[in-house]
Amino acid sequence: MSSDNILNYNTVDFDEEECALLIIDQTKLPNITEILHLTKAKDIWDAIYELKVRGAPAIGVAAAYGIYVLAERIEADDFDSFYAEFKKQKEYLDSSRPTAVNLSWALNRMDSCVQANKDLSIAEIKQKLKAEAKAIHAEDTRVCKSIGEHGITLIKQGFGVLTHCNAGQLATSKYGTATAPIYLAHEKGYNLRVFADETRPLLQGARLTSYELYAAGVDVTLICDNMASSVMKKGWVDAVFVGCDRVAANGDVANKIGTSGVAILAKRYGIPFYVCAPTSTIDLNTPTGDDIKIEERPADEVKKKWYEKPMAPEGVKVYNPAFDVTDNDLVTAIITENGIARAPYSESLKKMVR
Numbered sequence: 001m002s003s004d005n006i007l008n009y010n011t012v013d014f015d016e017e018e019c020a021l022l023i024i025d026q027t028k029l030p031n032i033t034e035i036l037h038l039t040k041a042k043d044i045w046d047a048i049y050e051l052k053v054r055g056a057p058a059i060g061v062a063a064a065y066g067i068y069v070l071a072e073r074i075e076a077d078d079f080d081s082f083y084a085e086f087k088k089q090k091e092y093l094d095s096s097r098p099t100a101v102n103l104s105w106a107l108n109r110m111d112s113c114v115q116a117n118k119d120l121s122i123a124e125i126k127q128k129l130k131a132e133a134k135a136i137h138a139e140d141t142r143v144c145k146s147i148g149e150h151g152i153t154l155i156k157q158g159f160g161v162l163t164h165c166n167a168g169q170l171a172t173s174k175y176g177t178a179t180a181p182i183y184l185a186h187e188k189g190y191n192l193r194v195f196a197d198e199t200r201p202l203l204q205g206a207r208l209t210s211y212e213l214y215a216a217g218v219d220v221t222l223i224c225d226n227m228a229s230s231v232m233k234k235g236w237v238d239a240v241f242v243g244c245d246r247v248a249a250n251g252d253v254a255n256k257i258g259t260s261g262v263a264i265l266a267k268r269y270g271i272p273f274y275v276c277a278p279t280s281t282i283d284l285n286t287p288t289g290d291d292i293k294i295e296e297r298p299a300d301e302v303k304k305k306w307y308e309k310p311m312a313p314e315g316v317k318v319y320n321p322a323f324d325v326t327d328n329d330l331v332t333a334i335i336t337e338n339g340i341a342r343a344p345y346s347e348s349l350k351k352m353v354r
Contacts, residue, residue, distance in 0.1 A: 048096040055171020060102030064133040100245040146337035148180025165256035166208035167243025177276035251328030251345025252289030263330035289325035
């Protein structure tokens, strides 16, 4: 494997010497691989908001390292002063994106670490925060591999698999969520055929999923989002695997815009629709998908972001939600690191969250 292979880079990492958050700038992939060194709150906030780092698990890891990097630079002599500034920075980072629960999950976990160690010196609290961020990073790798091990039990030799958006290594620490079963099956010689939706309007499927699967030697075919029905009708798809950014208590799933359409098509053609979800994305405090706040993105992402010239009239209105909600009755199963949950999800998801 060439040193230039994208899979040789860590999506999110930490630079000990600089005390900096390291991320791949995913807005420049697949043409340019640039590693950003981030030490300032505004730069970290922008990186999350502008999708330089994206994918719920990767956002969580980036948030953990990011808040530690900011905490390390807080100058305070007493806990109350330190914690007041910590909370300010935490709330600022938490405002960058509303839908992916891993952002607030990771930041709240780092907050709990501070509170649990408030009797220690400020220097010792900072060391505890660094250890916690590293623990979150390591856990994500283990979780993704476990999701893959559970997911591969649902795959057979020669399967055709369709995936939407990017729930791959570029969205996590390693393996990905929806791609974890694909990578493990590929290693075992299952000879899968993968169809990757290009995923409008940000093209994560084209720019990221097809890129990393191709680099791994997986048989991957890129299709436009409106071609999913065609390949399903031809009998080329045996299963759909997607990731998610938040799972409601009833099993409704928020994922990249277009996912619900894929689920509806899968139902029509009798194809199982699997959601790969770390338990950190399961939000038992959110009753249903109707309670999930859906992020809306700038109009220019649709009209001109990926084009040499604008592709729509300057003044035309644009509706650009980043996510949609797939109703639980369309979901065949939710694959977590602790096992596979099936309907009724209001009961099975509680057993997954330990």
